Structure formats: C-alpha cells, structure tokens
Amino acid sequence: MSELGIVFAGQGGQGVRFLSTLLGRACAARGKQAASSASYGPEVRGTFTRAEVIISDAPIVYPRVLVPDVLAVLSQEAYDRVHRDVPAAGVILYDAETVVPAEDVPARQFPVPAFQIAKELGAPGIANVVLLGAVAGLTGVIDLAGLLEALPERGRDLNAAALTRGYAIGEGLRMP
Amino acid sequence: MPKPHRVTIVESLCKGQACALCAQVCPASVFRPADHPTPQGIMPMQAAYPEKCTACHQCDQLCPDLAIDVIAEGAEPAPLPARGGPFPRPNPMGGWVERPALLPAGSYFMSGNEACAEGALAAGCRFYAGYPITPSSEIMVHMAHRLPALGGTFTQMEDELGSIAAVIGASWGGVKAMTATSGPGISLMLENIGYAIMTETPCVIVDVQRAGPSTGQASRPAQGDIMQARWGAHGGVDLIALAPWSVQEMYELAIRAFNLSERFRVPVFLLADEIVSHLYETITIPPAVRTFERVRLPQDMPFDTPEIDGVPPMPAFGEGAYLLVTGSTHDGRGYRRTTDAAVQDKLVRRLSAKIRHHQDEIDDWEAYMLEDAERVLVACGSTARSALWAVQAARRQGQPIGLLRLRSLWPFPDTVVAAHCRGRGEIIVPEMNLGQLAGEVRRAAGAPVTSLTQVDGEPIDPRRILAYLQEGRW
Amino acid sequence: MAPASASPLASDLRAAYLRQSTAFCPGCGHGIFMNAFLRAAAALPLDFDRTVFVSGIGCGAWVPSPHFLADTLHVTHGRAVAFAAGVQRARPDLNVVVISGDGDLANIGGNHLIHAARRQIPIKVFCLNNWLFGMTGGQVSATTPRTARTATTPAGNPDPPFDLVRLVLGAGAPFAARWPVSQPRQLARGILHALQEPGFAFVEVLSICPTHFGRANEALLPGEAAQSIPWRMLEWLRRNCVGRERAAGLPPEERAGKILTGEWRGEEGWP
Known part of the structure; x- marks a missing residue:
C-alpha cells in the first residue's frame, strides 16, 4: 500500500472528526503512519464538516488529502460539496437514508444503511461509526480487531457493535 | 534634671x-x-x-x-528580627541532564497541540498561564489536565497581557514556564516579551499562527507572524524562534525551545501554525529527554557577565539573591541605570550577542536533495511539507530541485541559507504571508529569490508549487 | 518618663531593609508609606527573605524597587498584579506583596486588579494613591478627584474618580482598607493588618504628591504659605478623612464630601 486518503464529510455534530482520529489512532497502533485533520467553520455545530485521514506505510509528506481514495458522507450537503473531488478510481460510501447520489459520477458509489443500523442498535448518533466500519471493511486498511482496540472506553459496546456491522458491509463491497 | x-x-x-x-x-x-x-x-x-x-x-x-x-532616654529601641537564610539553593550549577520522558516510550497518535504540551512537560515545564484563543486552546486545556498531577501549576488569566506576565513571574520563581496563543494574543503579549528579553527571563511562547491581520480567520492557517515574533517587541533585540512542520516536531521543538530558553535566558517562540497544531499524526516518544537546567549560582551577578556575549546565572526568588529584576536599563546587579549611555550600550549589545555569537548552537535546518539542485526551495513550518511534496514530484520528472527547510527562524540562519543557496539558479520561497521569509532569504542567499505568497487562509496546495516549478506559473 | 513601648530606629530599619537612600521628591507621601511599611514589617515580622515585592511603573513602584533589600520584580506598566499572581501561583511558599501607584494599578492595570480580587489570589496589594500620574509630570488618573487640576485637566477634572475600596470589594476581595499617610501610626497598623490577612488584601494608601498635585492645586490646600506644601497636603487629608466608625455617627451634612478610612470585609458588602 502506498498512501490511502480517506475523507469523511457530514454536518457538524455528526462525529465526523471522531472517525478520522479513531481510524488514524487504530492504524498508528498497528505501526502505520497516519495523519488526520479537519476543517470546519468557527461554528462547531450545525454546518458542513470535513475530516480526513491519510494512512501510509511510509512517512507522510503532505498531510492533507489531495485526491480522495475514499469518500464517506453522512449528509446530502456533504455529498453535494465533496463528491466531485473523487476520481474514477475512488469510492464513495454514502448513507442510504439521507443521501440521494448523483448519477454522472465517475467514482463507484455504494449506499451504506448507516442510520438504519444505528437506529436498530438504539443509538442514531452512531451512524458515523457504522460508516467508519464500512470504510475499514471496504479498504482493509485495518482489521476489525485493530479498530475495536482503538475505541475509547465511553460507549465502547455500542461503538463496537456499530463498527462490526459496518465492517461486514464494507467487506461485502470489496472488489472481487 | x-x-x-x-x-x-x-x-x-x-x-x-x-x-x-x-x-x-x-x-x-x-x-x-x-x-x-x-x-x-x-x-x-x-x-x-x-x-x-x-x-x-x-x-x-x-x-x-x-x-x-x-x-528616648531610658528606652531601648525595639530590636529588628534577624535576617539572612538559610536559603534553599537547588542544583546551582544547572546544565545538561538526561531524564526519563513522562509518557511511556512508543508510538502515539496525537494532535500537534497535545504533542506540544507533552513536549513542554517532558522538558520540565511546570507552570502554564494562558487565555483561550483558536487555534491554540487545546494546548492550554491539555496543560490544565496534566499539570496538577505533576506538581505543576496551571492558571487561566484574565487576558494575554496577564498570561505572559504570570509566566515571567513564575520563571523568576524558579519554575520552567510557558504560554500559548495566536497572533492577536501575541500582539497583546509583546510588551512583556520585550520585558522578558530585557530581564533575561527564560520562557516559551507558542504562537499557533492563524490568518490575520486582526481577528482575521481564527481557524485558518497562516505564517504571518514571522516578523512580528522577531521585531514585535520594541527595541529590536534578538530572540529565538523555532518552526515545527509536524506533530513529531511539535513535541521535539517544544523541548528544544525550553532548552534554548534556559540555556540563553531568552524567550523562545515556537512558531507553529494551524495546520500542524490541529493535525493528528503518528509520533514516536523516545524513552529519555535531554534538558538544560538553569544555572543559578546566587553569588554571581545575575544581569551581566565578564564576556560581551555571556549568559549570566539566574537565581530564583527566595534563594537569598535579593534580586532586583527590572525592565529598565540596569547594571549587573539589577540597579537601574536609566541615563547611563555606557550601561545601555553594553546591555543591549550583550542581549543580542549572547544569541548571535552562539548561533551554531541554535541554527537548525534540514536539506533535501540539494547536492545537484539548480533551483532550491526554502520553506518553513507546514509549508515545507507542501514544498517537499513538490520537490519529490519534480524530481520524479527529472527536474534538479531541492529543499532547504528552516527549523530555526530567529536568529535568522544566514550562514546556513548562504551555504545552501549561493550560486544556485533560483531560490524559491513559498509561504503563507506576503513574503516575510523571502525577504530574509533574499538578504542572505546570494542568488536570485522568487517569493511565492498565499494569504487565502488555506494550506498551500503542493500542486501549486509543482505547477510553478514546471511552468513558472503561480 | 520614657515611653512604654519602644519602636525601631529609622537607622536600623534602613540598615536592615533598604539598599539605598530614598529617591523621592521632598515631602513625598510614598516615603511616609515606606517608613510605615518597614515599621509594620518589623513588627509583624514580615520575613523579607521569603517575600517577593512586585511593582509596576511610576513613583509608587519605586518604593520596593530599588529600595527594598529583598527579591523585587519591577515590571511593565500596569502588570504588577498579573506578575505577582504568577509568582504566587508558582511559589506559594513565598509572600508576594504588590506596591504600586494608582495609575499603574487602577488605570492601565485595572483589569488585573479586579480579577486578582475576584480570584482572591493570596497577594497583598498596596495602592499608593497620589491622585495622578506623578512620574510623567502630573497627568489625570483614575483617582484624581473631580474638578482637581492636573497637567491634562487644566480646567479641572471633568470625570469622577474610582472608589478603589468599593471597586475591589465589588470584585470580590475579602479584605480592603483605606488609610491616609497623614496618620503614620494608624497607617502602619493598617499595613500590619493587611499583611496578616491570609488571602487577597488590598490597601488604598491616600498618599500625596507635593510636586505635581500640590503645586497645581495649591489654592485648595489649607494652611498658610509659610508652611510647606507637603504639610498642607497632609493637613488636607487630616481634615477630609474620617474613620468609617466615626462617620457612622455623624449627621449627613458632616459626612458629605469626606473620605472614609478604615477596613472593610468582603462579606459586609459595599461600604
């Protein structure tokens, strides 16, 4: 693997930043180089938020994602703003419930029932974690166990369940 | 009678x-x-x-x-209470020591601001005073959580003027001390940074640069404070500034900032920017840290040396040195000499010479692919990562391009820049301001300098630099 | 008959606590304060070897630095209380005493003063209020009385002054006092009380600036031309200051315009 650039996007308060740091932390613990950053307006909640992470086996020179390999979005606004950045070789994962994807997109696009699963788990607030599981499962950038180990104590069981469900969906989307 | x-x-x-x-x-x-x-x-x-x-x-x-x-006849005057010690005088000789790092050695994933705080703690910082400001606040929050358990002191002050004042006061109390802020806060701190220069008070000031002027764009990166750090305090005497480009260096240069500060008794700037401060990265914490401990020697003059470029010892309050610390012009003992031309001249020259004459201990840089480079990029901070990306891409296309990355900015590493730039075809300086670094490079380089400026509050896209290298377009 | 209780000799106080002779103008009220402070310090005693004196810029700031043979921190204009907060928080084993002027503490440094009072940082703050900026030539300050003439209010000060005791009490100070230099024994006792306080303590010292305030406002001073201006200013203080307990028993017309002196506790509320 050279460098894998992943962009998470959604609305403020959806926990987009949490995803990029969790994935970075999990990969760092597996001996990989990781760099994660976010950009958001001064209003912390309620606006478009974008966070990203680069995972690499070698030192990361430029720490921001120039061309996303994977885009994972949790809202229509986020989708509308970012999906054109993804090239044909890239993949877009979007929440099946809240995002209606465009048709003229070169990248492969897959819906993930993130909110649906989160609701089934009784915690709509962890749709983001389901989506992260799907990203990890799709890319194989980290194994599920590594991801689970990186989870913070708070809310660990619910998050683990969400990651596990998402990871299985992601694995199913891998190219044969 | x-x-x-x-x-x-x-x-x-x-x-x-x-x-x-x-x-x-x-x-x-x-x-x-x-x-x-x-x-x-x-x-x-x-x-x-x-x-x-x-x-x-x-x-x-x-x-x-x-x-x-x-x-009064027949009455003895009331006697006065006795004075004079015994005084605690811990580690009077100071100097370099190796101590275990605070965090267990290993690999971590943390933000630049956290790493900066951890580096400071590892260096022995036990006092933090600050005031909230984006994008530096996480340093303060981290210190508030970490310092009490380490026997240190955290205090949130009423403003940045008070923050740097408290830091300087604590430093004279014998405690390694720091603050962190961003451009607007630096603007407020400058008078007391000048005071720290004049009183030769070790302290570390982290400036997480954001887009200005004024309130500007609080959460957006910039490198607009390079000149402010050097020339902001009136009087124009030297200080030291370091520029980290990664989370790893937020840790390492925070340690180095403290060491240089204690070694030279001077405020040291850590000139970070919003990109490295909010960036999370994999970093490696080594098992030990080398620190410079303050030379105290209370019997010596605390404000002058026999040498014209010396660093006097610095006793702390409560050690019987009866310190006269003043921002007014003073002699070696601290007595004010506010109309004495010779004292003023000697002091100002020594304050600069103690830094300038020891630049070999301070200058810090990295050279990338410079041996055969016909054109050289000179950059600092996070911009140097954009520059290195562009250099690597251009090299893959066969262009003889290299990068000189400056890790210390003040005193400006003139000889380093000259050694790596003289005689080259073009020196290219990308930066997130209107040419502050380029001006210094132009002065020192001995080669034609091109200034590439970007002030839109966004990181410099490395593809922009590559386009310049390929097509001369900016 | 000899007095029952002897007091220290000035020459002993100088030898024990001072580095040099006083740098003040003739008859300066700050010198009277310094005299009283050293007597209070000797009586307490305040251990000068375990005390840091912090002062800002201005005549009042010169009292501890360079005079006092102790650790002194003579800082930028207005920031003495903030520096002192840093010293105290870093070294709670040391006594931290701020001695500075009204311009330094109440004009440019007012924010630090009210926050130190609010946070009840255990420092002692002595504000030598001589009612104007002395060192720079007698300009109006935050404590200049209304209508008083200064270099920058040639037609009389149009603005009302701060009541510093009310200011710090309102900010949350547990202890505040006001004493004039015209009563040096009372002043020394008041200084001693403040130094004994465990927490934040503030003393407004009503000082005199004969050089600037006295000359500019000579017409307002009592006494005769044969008397020195410092003396006439002290006389003005004697006539216009009244102890808060005594004032409580005075009819309103006699209290009007008087300056209340004494000690206040935060829990009493505003005076």
Whole structure:
C-alpha cells in the first residue's frame, strides 16, 4: 500500500472528526503512519464538516488529502460539496437514508444503511461509526480487531457493535 | 534634671525645607533648618533643640526619608528580627541532564497541540498561564489536565497581557514556564516579551499562527507572524524562534525551545501554525529527554557577565539573591541605570550577542536533495511539507530541485541559507504571508529569490508549487 | 518618663531593609508609606527573605524597587498584579506583596486588579494613591478627584474618580482598607493588618504628591504659605478623612464630601 486518503464529510455534530482520529489512532497502533485533520467553520455545530485521514506505510509528506481514495458522507450537503473531488478510481460510501447520489459520477458509489443500523442498535448518533466500519471493511486498511482496540472506553459496546456491522458491509463491497 | 532624649537627623538623607514635615509635626519645636547646605545642595533640617524633645516619635515616623532617629532616654529601641537564610539553593550549577520522558516510550497518535504540551512537560515545564484563543486552546486545556498531577501549576488569566506576565513571574520563581496563543494574543503579549528579553527571563511562547491581520480567520492557517515574533517587541533585540512542520516536531521543538530558553535566558517562540497544531499524526516518544537546567549560582551577578556575549546565572526568588529584576536599563546587579549611555550600550549589545555569537548552537535546518539542485526551495513550518511534496514530484520528472527547510527562524540562519543557496539558479520561497521569509532569504542567499505568497487562509496546495516549478506559473 | 513601648530606629530599619537612600521628591507621601511599611514589617515580622515585592511603573513602584533589600520584580506598566499572581501561583511558599501607584494599578492595570480580587489570589496589594500620574509630570488618573487640576485637566477634572475600596470589594476581595499617610501610626497598623490577612488584601494608601498635585492645586490646600506644601497636603487629608466608625455617627451634612478610612470585609458588602 502506498498512501490511502480517506475523507469523511457530514454536518457538524455528526462525529465526523471522531472517525478520522479513531481510524488514524487504530492504524498508528498497528505501526502505520497516519495523519488526520479537519476543517470546519468557527461554528462547531450545525454546518458542513470535513475530516480526513491519510494512512501510509511510509512517512507522510503532505498531510492533507489531495485526491480522495475514499469518500464517506453522512449528509446530502456533504455529498453535494465533496463528491466531485473523487476520481474514477475512488469510492464513495454514502448513507442510504439521507443521501440521494448523483448519477454522472465517475467514482463507484455504494449506499451504506448507516442510520438504519444505528437506529436498530438504539443509538442514531452512531451512524458515523457504522460508516467508519464500512470504510475499514471496504479498504482493509485495518482489521476489525485493530479498530475495536482503538475505541475509547465511553460507549465502547455500542461503538463496537456499530463498527462490526459496518465492517461486514464494507467487506461485502470489496472488489472481487 | 533628667537627661534629654536623643534626636538625630542624617543630613545626607534629608530633603530639607521643601519637606520640613519634622519641624511642622513637632509639638516641641525641636527642629529648624540648618545654616549650611549638604553636598547635594539641600539645606537640611537639623535637631537644633533636642532638649525640648518629648520622644513623642511623630517626626521619625512621619519622615519620608527615614532620616530621623529618636532614642528616648531610658528606652531601648525595639530590636529588628534577624535576617539572612538559610536559603534553599537547588542544583546551582544547572546544565545538561538526561531524564526519563513522562509518557511511556512508543508510538502515539496525537494532535500537534497535545504533542506540544507533552513536549513542554517532558522538558520540565511546570507552570502554564494562558487565555483561550483558536487555534491554540487545546494546548492550554491539555496543560490544565496534566499539570496538577505533576506538581505543576496551571492558571487561566484574565487576558494575554496577564498570561505572559504570570509566566515571567513564575520563571523568576524558579519554575520552567510557558504560554500559548495566536497572533492577536501575541500582539497583546509583546510588551512583556520585550520585558522578558530585557530581564533575561527564560520562557516559551507558542504562537499557533492563524490568518490575520486582526481577528482575521481564527481557524485558518497562516505564517504571518514571522516578523512580528522577531521585531514585535520594541527595541529590536534578538530572540529565538523555532518552526515545527509536524506533530513529531511539535513535541521535539517544544523541548528544544525550553532548552534554548534556559540555556540563553531568552524567550523562545515556537512558531507553529494551524495546520500542524490541529493535525493528528503518528509520533514516536523516545524513552529519555535531554534538558538544560538553569544555572543559578546566587553569588554571581545575575544581569551581566565578564564576556560581551555571556549568559549570566539566574537565581530564583527566595534563594537569598535579593534580586532586583527590572525592565529598565540596569547594571549587573539589577540597579537601574536609566541615563547611563555606557550601561545601555553594553546591555543591549550583550542581549543580542549572547544569541548571535552562539548561533551554531541554535541554527537548525534540514536539506533535501540539494547536492545537484539548480533551483532550491526554502520553506518553513507546514509549508515545507507542501514544498517537499513538490520537490519529490519534480524530481520524479527529472527536474534538479531541492529543499532547504528552516527549523530555526530567529536568529535568522544566514550562514546556513548562504551555504545552501549561493550560486544556485533560483531560490524559491513559498509561504503563507506576503513574503516575510523571502525577504530574509533574499538578504542572505546570494542568488536570485522568487517569493511565492498565499494569504487565502488555506494550506498551500503542493500542486501549486509543482505547477510553478514546471511552468513558472503561480 | 520614657515611653512604654519602644519602636525601631529609622537607622536600623534602613540598615536592615533598604539598599539605598530614598529617591523621592521632598515631602513625598510614598516615603511616609515606606517608613510605615518597614515599621509594620518589623513588627509583624514580615520575613523579607521569603517575600517577593512586585511593582509596576511610576513613583509608587519605586518604593520596593530599588529600595527594598529583598527579591523585587519591577515590571511593565500596569502588570504588577498579573506578575505577582504568577509568582504566587508558582511559589506559594513565598509572600508576594504588590506596591504600586494608582495609575499603574487602577488605570492601565485595572483589569488585573479586579480579577486578582475576584480570584482572591493570596497577594497583598498596596495602592499608593497620589491622585495622578506623578512620574510623567502630573497627568489625570483614575483617582484624581473631580474638578482637581492636573497637567491634562487644566480646567479641572471633568470625570469622577474610582472608589478603589468599593471597586475591589465589588470584585470580590475579602479584605480592603483605606488609610491616609497623614496618620503614620494608624497607617502602619493598617499595613500590619493587611499583611496578616491570609488571602487577597488590598490597601488604598491616600498618599500625596507635593510636586505635581500640590503645586497645581495649591489654592485648595489649607494652611498658610509659610508652611510647606507637603504639610498642607497632609493637613488636607487630616481634615477630609474620617474613620468609617466615626462617620457612622455623624449627621449627613458632616459626612458629605469626606473620605472614609478604615477596613472593610468582603462579606459586609459595599461600604
């Protein structure tokens, strides 16, 4: 693997930043180089938020994602703003419930029932974690166990369940 | 007849008739002006009629110059409490020591701001005073959580003026101290940063640069404070500034900032930017850290050295040094010399020379693919990562391009820049301001310099630099 | 008959606590304060070897630095209380005493003062209020009385002054006091009380500036031309200051315009 650039996007308060740091932390613990950053307006909640992470086996020179390999979005606004950045070789994962994807997109696009699963788990607030599981499962950038180990104590069981469900969906989307 | 009380005035202390409070308060008319002037040209008061004294003590307790002694017949003056030690004098020799790092050695994933705080703690920082400001606040929050358990002190002050003031006060208390802020806060701190320069107070100031001027764009990166750090405090005397480009260097250069600060008794800037401060990265914490501990030596002069470029020892408060710390021009003991040209000249020159003459201990840089480079990029901070990306891409296309990355910015590493730039075809300086670094490079490089500026509050896209290298387009 | 209780000799106080002779103008009220402070310090005693004196810029700031033979921190204009907060928080084993002027503490440094009072940082703050900026030539300050003439209010000060005791009490100070230099024994006792306080303590010292305030406002001073201006200023203080307990028993017309002196506790509320 050279460098894998992943962009998470959604609305403020959806926990987009949490995803990029969790994935970075999990990969760092597996001996990989990781760099994660976010950009958001001064209003912390309620606006478009974008966070990203680069995972690499070698030192990361430029720490921001120039061309996303994977885009994972949790809202229509986020989708509308970012999906054109993804090239044909890239993949877009979007929440099946809240995002209606465009048709003229070169990248492969897959819906993930993130909110649906989160609701089934009784915690709509962890749709983001389901989506992260799907990203990890799709890319194989980290194994599920590594991801689970990186989870913070708070809310660990619910998050683990969400990651596990998402990871299985992601694995199913891998190219044969 | 009873013996009279004794009343004496020290004439050399007396300010004379313009004061004359003794004569006016005395109910017994003991005092009158003398008929001879003092060497200072003052007609002093004298106790002309001591036999009239009733020892009411109104005069000696009112005298603004403590010039009057009244000893009542048959009464001993109250003795004064004893003074003088014993004083605690911990580690008077100071110097380099190796100590275990605070965090267990290993790999971590943390933000630049956290790493900066951890580096400071590892260096021995045990005092933090600050005021909230984006994008530096996480440093303060981290310190608030970490310092108490380490026996340190955290205090959130009423403003940035107070923050840097408290830091300097704590440093004189013998504690390694720091603050962190961003451009608007630096603007407020500058007067006291000048005070720290003048009083030779070690302290570390982290400036997480954001887009200005004024409030600008609080969460957006910039490199607009390079000149402010160097020239912001009036008087124009040298200080030290370091520029980290990664989370790893936020840790390492925070340690180095403290070491240089204690070594040279000077405020040290860590000139970070929003990109490295909010970036999370994999970093490696080594098992040990090398730190420079303050040289205290309370018996020596704390504000001068025999050498023209020396760093005097710095005792702390409470060690019996009876420190006279002042931002006014002062001699080696700290006495104010506010009209003495020679003292002013010597002090100002030493404050700069102690930095300039030791630049070999301070200069810090990395060279990338410079051996055969016809064109050289010079950059610092997170911009250097954009530059390196562009250099690597251009090299893959066969262009002979290299990068000189400056990790210390002040004192400006003139000889380093000259050594790597002289005679090259083009020196290219990308930066997130209107050409502050380029100006310095132009002065030192000995080669034509192109300034590439970007002030839109966004990181410099490395593809922009590549396009310049390929097509000369910016 | 000899007095029952002897007091230290000025020459002993100088030898024990001072580095040099006083640098003040003739009859300066700050010198009277310094005299009283050293007597209070000797009586307490305040251990000068374990005390840091912090001062800002201005005549009042010169009292501890360079005079006091102790650790002194003579800082930028207005920031003495903030520096002192840093020293105290870093070294709670040391006594920290701020001595500075009204311009330094109440004009440019007012924010630090009220926050130190609010946070009840255990420092002692002595504000030598001489009612104007002395060192720079007698300009109006935050404590200049209304209508008083200064270099920058040639027609009389149009603005009302701060009541510093009310200011710090309102900010949350547990202890505040006001004493004039015209009563040096009372002043020394008041200084001693403040130094004994365990927490934040503030003393407004009503000082005099004969050089600037006295000359500019000579017409307002009592006494005769034969008397020195410092003396006439002290006389003005004697006539216009009244102890808060005594004032409580005075009819309103006699209290009007008087300056209350004494000690206040935060829990009493505003004076």
